[in-house]
Amino acid sequence: MAFYEQHIHPKPTTFISKYIFSFDHKVIGKQFLWYGILGLGLGGIMALMIRWALAFPGEAFPLIGQFMFPETGGVIPPDTYAMLFTMHGTIMIFYAITPILIGAFGNFCIPLMIGARDMAFPLMNMLSFHLAVLSAALLVISLFVPLGAAASGWTAYPTLSTLIGSPGTGQTFWAVAIFVLGISSTMGAINYITTVITLRAPGMGYFDMPLTVWGLWLTAILNAIFLPVLGAGGLLLVFDRVFGTQFFLAGAAATSGTGDPVLFQHVFWIFGHPEVYILILPAWGMVSDILSFFSRKPAFGAKATALSMTSITILSTLVYGHHMYTTQLSPLLTQTFMTLTMTISIPSAIFFANWLGTLWKGSIRFDTPMLFSLGVVFVFGLGGLTGLYLGTVTTDLYLHDTYFVVGHFHYTMAASVLFGSFAAIYFWMPKMFGKMLNETWGKIHFWLTMLGLNGVFFGMLFIGYAGMHRRLYDPFVYEFLQHLVPINTFITWSAILMGLTQIIFVVNFVHAVFWGKDETDPNPWKVGTLEWTIPSPAPNYNFDKIPVVKCGPHELGNPNLTTGRDFQYQTEELVEA
Amino acid sequence: MSRVATLDSAELEGRRLASSIAMTVVLVSFSMLFASLFLGYAYYRITSPVWPPMGMSKVDLYFPTLSTFAILLSSLSFVIFKTKYLGGGSAKKTLPWLGLTIFLGLGFMFTQFSLWADLSGKGFYASSGVFQSLVYAFTWIHAAHIVMAILALVWLVPTTLKNECTITEENKVNNIGKFWHFLGVIWLLMYFIIFVI
Ligand code: HEM
Ligand SMILES: [Cu+2]
Numbered sequence: 001m002a003f004y005e006q007h008i009h010p011k012p013t014t015f016i017s018k019y020i021f022s023f024d025h026k027v028i029g030k031q032f033l034w035y036g037i038l039g040l041g042l043g044g045i046m047a048l049m050i051r052w053a054l055a056f057p058g059e060a061f062p063l064i065g066q067f068m069f070p071e072t073g074g075v076i077p078p079d080t081y082a083m084l085f086t087m088h089g090t091i092m093i094f095y096a097i098t099p100i101l102i103g104a105f106g107n108f109c110i111p112l113m114i115g116a117r118d119m120a121f122p123l124m125n126m127l128s129f130h131l132a133v134l135s136a137a138l139l140v141i142s143l144f145v146p147l148g149a150a151a152s153g154w155t156a157y158p159t160l161s162t163l164i165g166s167p168g169t170g171q172t173f174w175a176v177a178i179f180v181l182g183i184s185s186t187m188g189a190i191n192y193i194t195t196v197i198t199l200r201a202p203g204m205g206y207f208d209m210p211l212t213v214w215g216l217w218l219t220a221i222l223n224a225i226f227l228p229v230l231g232a233g234g235l236l237l238v239f240d241r242v243f244g245t246q247f248f249l250a251g252a253a254a255t256s257g258t259g260d261p262v263l264f265q266h267v268f269w270i271f272g273h274p275e276v277y278i279l280i281l282p283a284w285g286m287v288s289d290i291l292s293f294f295s296r297k298p299a300f301g302a303k304a305t306a307l308s309m310t311s312i313t314i315l316s317t318l319v320y321g322h323h324m325y326t327t328q329l330s331p332l333l334t335q336t337f338m339t340l341t342m343t344i345s346i347p348s349a350i351f352f353a354n355w356l357g358t359l360w361k362g363s364i365r366f367d368t369p370m371l372f373s374l375g376v377v378f379v380f381g382l383g384g385l386t387g388l389y390l391g392t393v394t395t396d397l398y399l400h401d402t403y404f405v406v407g408h409f410h411y412t413m414a415a416s417v418l419f420g421s422f423a424a425i426y427f428w429m430p431k432m433f434g435k436m437l438n439e440t441w442g443k444i445h446f447w448l449t450m451l452g453l454n455g456v457f458f459g460m461l462f463i464g465y466a467g468m469h470r471r472l473y474d475p476f477v478y479e480f481l482q483h484l485v486p487i488n489t490f491i492t493w494s495a496i497l498m499g500l501t502q503i504i505f506v507v508n509f510v511h512a513v514f515w516g517k518d519e520t521d522p523n524p525w526k527v528g529t530l531e532w533t534i535p536s537p538a539p540n541y542n543f544d545k546i547p548v549v550k551c552g553p554h555e556l557g558n559p560n561l562t563t564g565r566d567f568q569y570q571t572e573e574l575v576e577a
Numbered sequence: 578m579s580r581v582a583t584l585d586s587a588e589l590e591g592r593r594l595a596s597s598i599a600m601t602v603v604l605v606s607f608s609m610l611f612a613s614l615f616l617g618y619a620y621y622r623i624t625s626p627v628w629p630p631m632g633m634s635k636v637d638l639y640f641p642t643l644s645t646f647a648i649l650l651s652s653l654s655f656v657i658f659k660t661k662y663l664g665g666g667s668a669k670k671t672l673p674w675l676g677l678t679i680f681l682g683l684g685f686m687f688t689q690f691s692l693w694a695d696l697s698g699k700g701f702y703a704s705s706g707v708f709q710s711l712v713y714a715f716t717w718i719h720a721a722h723i724v725m726a727i728l729a730l731v732w733l734v735p736t737t738l739k740n741e742c743t744i745t746e747e748n749k750v751n752n753i754g755k756f757w758h759f760l761g762v763i764w765l766l767m768y769f770i771i772f773v774i
Contacts, residue, residue: 004591
């Protein structure tokens with residue numbers, strides 16, 4: 001194939017060239033990891049504040065409330081509430097999950113797993129991270145401008161997001177920050193796509209790539225195609241706000257000569273629906289691999305899994321209308337979008353069945369990465385099922401804009417992707433940092449998170465089904481929602497549990513990175529993909545000698561193996577089972 | 578520079594391929610940006626019974642037509658530059674064509690500024706209505722790309738003067754050329770869709 005060998009430059013020596021202006025994909029991956037973990041923390045605190053307001057309306061937020069909202073005596077004010085859910089969504093999606101799964105593990109895993117020394121364009125890779133930092137800076141600034149941060153939801157629908165709905169500069173900063181982040185992610189995507197096509201080690205066909213790489217690669221393709229769409233929407237929004245254009249002002253071209261807010265929804269969701277798959281595809285890929293590694297048997301139907309991920313990628317570009325059933329789309333359109341949405345169930349069912357097939361009769365090892373991967377199977381299953389209710393026009397007319405939607409996308413996106421990220425962190429930790437995370441604490445982390453998380457998100461499905469709308473400051477001013485106070489309180493306590501549990505993870509992680517014992521075994525999980533053939537942490541330029549690939553990534557549990565191992569490395573000649 | 582000596586032919590081939598794949602992805606991304614804008618245009622146009630809406634008048638074609646000539650000629654001149662450069666032509670032979678490309682690019686920007694001045698002189702502002710917004714937003718965004726592309730063309734001047742064409746230079750010239758032609762094509766689309774019809 002198009003393989004070529006990159007030549008080796010000397011190791012950087014100064015602190016700056018090593019950690020700040022590094023071209024090394026592994027270092028850039030770690031930079032993104034820290035960046036994303038910070039984002040998780042910030043977004044998480046915001047989530048707790050939102051939950052506090054919903055469970056204990058009118059009570060002061062504990063500890064920091066008095067300092068943040070002195071004028072209300074610590075109670076979260078309504079406009080701040082709107083900023084909180086906006087920034088929570090924005091930060092979690094664009095500044096936490098995206099950098100961890102795509103930025104950190106995309107960078108770290110792709111070259112290592114395909115046997116390359118680095119990305120195809122290391123300089124562009126570094127710039128991509130620097131732009132991401134710039135974008136985060138813009139977003140943080142937006143928190144402190146007069147009239148406060150953006151408050152129109154992560155979807156930034158006009159007219160909430162036009163000058164009429166948000167007169168402050170916070171919304172403008174938001175749009176510019178997202179635009180810059182879009183450029184950063186597009187640069188990353190260009191790199192990933194090219195790297196996978198041109199730098200696979202000799203002998204590695206597309207179906208010899210680990211499914212992790214498949215997921216990341218498909219994600220990169222979607223990113224390169226659809227981020228510019230969001231970019232266009234964001235630009236027009238900025239024009240409306242700064243230069244007085246009329247794209248999204250209320251009214252319609254026909255009657256008043258002005259624009260139409262609904263156009264933004266089209267543009268947003270043409271990007272937005274692929275975006276949700278952008279986030280989930282890497283997690284799917286990783287989970288597919290990890291399930292096989294820890295069941296000690298080949299991934300069931302790996303080729304079918306890869307192909308169904310590909311068809312989901314393609315289909316995901318055609319279903320965005322299911323977010324807009326209530327915007328007076330013509331019934332012909334809503335029916336079409338509904339049918340297309342349901343079509344996605346077919347490939348989804350295929351790879352979901354493949355996951356179960358992988359587990360079937362495996363000799364499962366319940367290490368922490370496996371626990372989190374099994375967690376993904378469970379929560380994604382639930383999330384996917386709730387999607388069917390929303391994808392059906394008739395039921396969605398009732399469920400739209402309720403907490404049911406919030407529960408749905410937290411199960412599919414927040415829960416699955418979060419668990420996928422944790423699985424990846426626990427799994428690749430030894431290769432990244434040369435240290436293991438503590439297993440016992442890892443398991444405690446998993447179970448408590450699982451408990452809290454389901455309390456939160458299942459509760460959301462309930463209250464949504466009972467009719468509670470999302471984004472309301474105090475839903476209990478409505479009589480018909482007052483009986484939901486107890487369940488909201490339960491959700492909040494679950495959220496507090498889940499939030500506090502993450503402290504365990506952070507302590508475990510920081511402790512391992514800085515003070516942990518070195519892991520001497522280069523292959524602690526006993527798997528055969530290329531990154532485990534080299535020492536831990538992965539050395540400068542990864543592979544001294546570029547490996548030659550002779551078999552697929554999931555050759556485990558073959559009874560005919562004579563090496564004394566139950567798996568084979570991808571560099572070994574395939575032993576027939 | 579002794580770059581050539583340190584690269585084996587597989588790496589040469591690989592870098593050529595990587596560069597062209599990456600550039601293809603770049604162009605797909607930029608196409609999607611402009612496609613979204615055209616989608617917006619179509620959306621407004623389809624929902625409006627008359628176009629331009631509400632008694633707004635069309636834009637005078639004088640300056641847009643001049644822009645079209647400038648950008649078409651610049652693309653042509655770039656092609657000549659590239660052929661001569663990759664054919665091993667000396668700086669003396671290639672530089673004038675690169676210079677002409679840049680000059681025509683600047684000429685394009687000049688006609689754009691004239692267009693904007695002309696329009697606002699006639700009371701045609703971005704805030705007057707959605708048609709005006711479309712005209713301005715399209716031309717602003719396109720012009721911003723042109724400015725970037727002109728800077729990239731200027732960046733080729735020292736490359737040309739170096740009088741040595743390795744894979745790095747070759748990729749650079751090819752990619753910047755693709756981007757320049759791409760902007761020309763986008764302008765043509767804009768010219769017909771927004772100004773003519
Ligand atoms: C199994 C197939 C899926 C179906 C049929 C489906 C369907 C839907 C529908 C119809 C909506 C709109 C609900 C409404 O606003 O009324 C929706 C919202 C959403 N879905 Fe899904 N979905 C699926 C999978 C996913 C996945 C895998 C993710 C993410 C990884 C995801 C993330 C979201 C998000 C973020 C929203 C709401 C965004 C918002 O309004 O703020 N969905 N889904
Ligand atoms: Cu969707």
